Amino acid sequence: MSLQDLQGTYVLDPTHTTFSWVTRHAMVTKVRGSFEEFEGTAVVGDNSELNVTIQVASVNSRNADRDNHLRSADFFEVEKYPTMTFKSTQYVVKGDTVEITGDLTIKDVTKSLTIPLEYIGAATDPFGNARVGFEGKLDVSRKDFGLTWNAALETGGFLVSDKVTLEFEVSAIKQA
Helix, strand or coil, rough: CCHHHCCCCEEEECCCEEEEEEEEECCCEEEEEECCCCCEEEEEECEEEEEEEEHHEEEEECCCHHHHHHHHHHHHHCCCCCCCEEEEEEEEEECCCCEEEEEECCEEEEEEEEEEEEEEEEEEECCCCCCEEEEEEEEEHHHCCCCCCCCCCCCCCCCEEEEEEEEEEEEEEECC
């Protein structure tokens, strides 16, 4: 099935979908992490829309101290802002890619951005579920979302890069 043939309502499969991020640390290495708890629905057709909600406290960088710091007021402030959301405003299909423009809200800051997602394909799994797959990535400035904490390094530069690469691997199941 081609990207242009997709129609219907799809729900993200959290066991086969990954919302992850990568940022430079201490100017010499990269730190990777993901959000483990989220839900999302896409309606594909005449009035296409995508809505995703991520539980920010589910951040996982494989380091408990760093994850607790990310949950704190220095970064996500999860006690006050437990979720981040993405709500689409426009879809543009270009070959095997769909560019989804929408509003990403982190903390109390909402910014419009466009996420290019490559259509990987569609398949029926062994349980009879019609699945579709997409993947993509996008660079954002964490400062644009009020995530400004940092520490200066003795050698110059900062501990945490402003640039964060968001990576998406999506599997969604068509609803009956």
